[in-house]
Amino acid sequence: MSEMRASAEATVTVTEVLLPGKVAPSGLRLVRRALPAPAAGQARVRVESTAVSFAERAMSRGRYYGQPPFPFVPGYDLVGVVEAVGPGVDPALVGRRVAALTKTGGWTTAALLTAADLVEVPDGIDPDEAETLIVNGLTAYQMLHRSAKARAGQTVLVLGAAGGVGSVLVQLAQDAGARVIGTASPRHHQALRALGVEPIDYRDPDLAARVRELAPGGVDAVFDHLGGASASLSYRLLNRSGTLVSYSIAAKLDDTRPLLLDFLPLLAKLTFWNYLPTRRHATFYDVWAGAGKPDSAKREAFRSRMRTDLTHLFGLLRDGVLTARIAARFPLDEVVAAMELAESSARTDLGKIILTP
Template sequence: MGELRNRVVQVRYFGDPDGLEVVDAPLPTAGRGEVRVHVLASSVVFTDVVIRRHLYPQTISLKPPFVLGYDVVGEIDQLGHDVTGFKLGDRVADMTVVGSNAAYRTLRADEVTRVPGGVDAAEAAALILSWTTACQLLHRAAHVQRGQHVLVHGAAGAVGQALLTLGRMAGLELWGTARGDHAALVRELGGTPIDYQREDYTKVVPGGFDVVFDGIGEDGCRRSLAALKRGGMLCAYGYTAGVQAHRSLFSILTWSARLYVLGWLSRDRRVYFYSINLMRARHPAWFREDLARLFELLAARAIQPRVAERISFAEVAEAHRRLEAGGLEGKLVLCPDLPSHHQRERELTV
């Protein structure tokens, strides 16, 4: 076996994708209470774009160079002192916010979630942020009940797809806003499609929806509130939704503050502002429970997250450009062991 080599995707400077670089890095060593994992998969998500632009409050104090990577699925190859309950070769996952677009990294053993054997690593990585968000929105925030009328905005996106799938499993009556060309996808996932460019979703259900999940919010969620019945709940999520329209951190924070004021003023309708990081900080056990349950569903093939493409280190900058362009129906997942397109094409011609 050759000498282990670590490579990482780091932000060299804030701004466009050209500020990303793939470099060799020191091989980390598992400290007390930690495990080191050989990374099998790490999603490339739009929040990475926001972090790269220096617009994400949770990472605003970071200074380049630092390593991107919001989530990780890896195989334990080193155990730190005082780690029990794990062995070499176990597969685990975590949501890390940064640091996981790497070949190797360390994780706190008491924060990781086991990944069942036989589960595809890229599909497992695709669950961590989007599907855990959807699961917690449905069951930790909205506490949905069978038969409720529920509207999902951005239904063709990663969280939207998860909300429709898990909502159907919970026995909900579902509608999803999306572009007209995504109508078939919304139907396939169990929702009634609403072309937001042509239809007025506030008039679809007489009396209004029981719950609206709004991860878009360009209009300050006003129309989503108008689509609710009295006593209904708006679950607002997705800080990154404002980034396309607001190019500075100050304007994004101002936009977010207006949403909170609007929620405070909405007396006959409830508003819940969801953050996966805040929820995890308050209830860390919930995150592990929910992710473990999703992994069980994935192992049983009861759910199947869409992976748009598995990419190599060489393709990360282009992946960021594709995320900014929009229109993807699945996750882009970095698989560090995957050769680049050029290498794969060369191998095919040999």
């Protein structure tokens, strides 16, 4: 106990990746700073695994809704081991492997986090594999089961089926008994077929016709990360009682106009469609929806839902129902190369790009 208290009171030096502004990957900077001891309710987590996601790519362009002012440390999620805790936190947490959804701050060797936001990772699960299921897994699981309420025998269309979210989503849909059609670059089609997905070239000018050939009556759900015109096409591909789940505006990633000029029209379309006299439904999914303020009752409900879903996902990974899809691994000090790969159109492997501090 005395050793734990001494550790909790100590200041440690960490290495972080700083995003100084709207920069290319080469503009990312490695910095060192002193990390204070955990305050009341906090835990210090030694980071074992974090990752590059679409969010960091958007943040580097100033295109992620709700991102903090520059400069800041990116990193949407992480897995690590609790090294020390502050007052009011159970000392038994020290030494436990945990996962955290952070939005920012994950690209570091150690982080101070609110202990109540941590989710324990079961023994025997590799930290890099666990990392693939935090934001990507939660997004995929909650869209499929909480938004679309997918059932066995349905047909779903996953846009971007080779990406971080898509590669988890297709596995979860198949575990639910759904048939999966997925769009991707042809270089990913063989890997998708191996997963049981029916692939379509995302650049096919007759993409809608290809989907209709596979599902003449329309699909039961579409998961659309592109937004814009793609959302309208996705809605038309639904059957008479289908659900469109939109969860990003990736098609507008490189636009220079204000983000709200793209985001608000999408929300307006989704809302308008729900007022039409049909049984179709359209929604926008946000992993942070309903989070509320850190000390609110809403936040407690959000934490409970996240813990329940993420624990379930870890169980599916442990039992072999899910396979962690890792596109590449880089040490934290090679974050520039990791971001360049994430930006590359020549990327060939499915899944997430991992950073290991």
